[in-house]
Amino acid sequence: QITLKESGPTLVKPTQTLTLTCTFSGFSLSSAGVGVGWIRQPPGKALEWLAFIFWNDEKYYRPSLKSRLTISKDTSKNQVTLTMTNMDPVDTASYYCAHRNVYGLSWLDPWGQGTLVTVSS
Amino acid sequence: EIELTQSPATLSLSPGERATLACRASQSVSSDLAWYQQKPGQAPGLLIYDASNRATGIPDRFSGSGSGTDFTLTISSLEPEDFAVYYCQQRRSWPLTFGQGTKLEIK
Numbered sequence: 001q002i003t004l005k006e007s008g009p010t011l012v013k014p015t016q017t018l019t020l021t022c023t024f025s026g027f028s029l030s031s032a033g034v035g036v037g038w039i040r041q042p043p044g045k046a047l048e049w050l051a052f053i054f055w056n057d058e059k060y061y062r063p064s065l066k067s068r069l070t071i072s073k074d075t076s077k078n079q080v081t082l083t084m085t086n087m088d089p090v091d092t093a094s095y096y097c098a099h100r101n102v103y104g105l106s107w108l109d110p111w112g113q114g115t116l117v118t119v120s121s
Numbered sequence: 122e123i124e125l126t127q128s129p130a131t132l133s134l135s136p137g138e139r140a141t142l143a144c145r146a147s148q149s150v151s152s153d154l155a156w157y158q159q160k161p162g163q164a165p166g167l168l169i170y171d172a173s174n175r176a177t178g179i180p181d182r183f184s185g186s187g188s189g190t191d192f193t194l195t196i197s198s199l200e201p202e203d204f205a206v207y208y209c210q211q212r213r214s215w216p217l218t219f220g221q222g223t224k225l226e227i228k
Contacts, residue, residue, distance in 0.1 A: 037217070047157075047165065047208055049217040060215050063122070096164055106212065107155045109176065111164040 002026035004036070004097050004112035011118050012087050018117060022080040022097030029055055029075050033103030036080040038071065040093040041114075048093075052100070053080060087119045123147055123211050127220035133228040140196040142223045144209035149189045153213040156185055156194045159222075160205045168207070169194060201227075 008020035020038070027034055037052040051071040052060045061069050070083045080097060094116045098108035124147040134140055144154065152172040157165035167176040169185035172192060182197040196203055204227050209220040 046221045047210075047219040049219065052217070062216050105167075105170060105176075107167055107170045108157075108165075108210070109167040109170075111166070114164050 002099055002110055004099060004110065006095055006097050006112045006115040008095075008115055008117065010116060011120065013121050014088055014119060016087050018082075018084045018087050018091070020082045020084075020095055020097075020115065020117075022082070022112060024078050024080070024097075024099065024112075027099060027101075029053075029073050029078070029080070031055055033101045035100045035102065036073070037098050037100060037108060038080075038082045039096045039098060039108070039111075040091075041096070042090075042093040045093075050084075050095075051082060054102070089119045091117070092119045093117060122216055123150060123214060123218050125209050125211060125218055125220035127207075127209060127223050129223060130221070131224045131226060133226050134199055135228045136199050136201055138199050140194075140199055140203070140225055142194040142207055142225070144187075144192040144194070144220050146190045146192075146211060146213075150211040150213035152188050153211055154185075154187070154192050155210050155212070157208045157210060158205050159208065165208060196225075199225075 004024040035054040038050040053071045068085045073080050094114040096114040098111040126145045128143045154172045156169040158168045159165040173185045184195045206222045206224050208222045
């Protein structure tokens, strides 16, 4: 059974850097085809994909946020980390991580429960 | 970037009725489209993948159709637990994109 769980601060101040961790089980990020992505959702709004990292260290970023995002993986710890610099109140959202296997179903499945991050001074 | 437009934004129906949700892509995504269901306070869950395949454990009252730019999610007879927000998503090209969602509410 694949599970993912997001962790990180619930409150950050404007201009600070946000660091979120996705800790997963039931799969290995060293297995061919496997990837973990980050998606966010402002309160009451739609889903927005942010970044993805794959087993071969291939990375993809949302173009409009690319300069602020960094995604990395620690295969030994079964973790993926997302950092977002220069946080702004508009970045207030629930942040989700999700599994994808491009050699399997190749869709975002399953998702973590999400973590709400509020940006406020 | 491929833009996905969902319609309607809100759909008000009663249990037992048929629901039809639409998703239109700004350019062809072939069959590289999925639908997700999100209930209040929960993460989204995969419902339909590759435009027309039900994910594991999804009841057969849910069906998906379409290819290219026009897609439809149909719920044949609404159950109380089906009232939620539904999102379409494409994987045809980066960046991955989602529609703005359709809220299915009880009439």
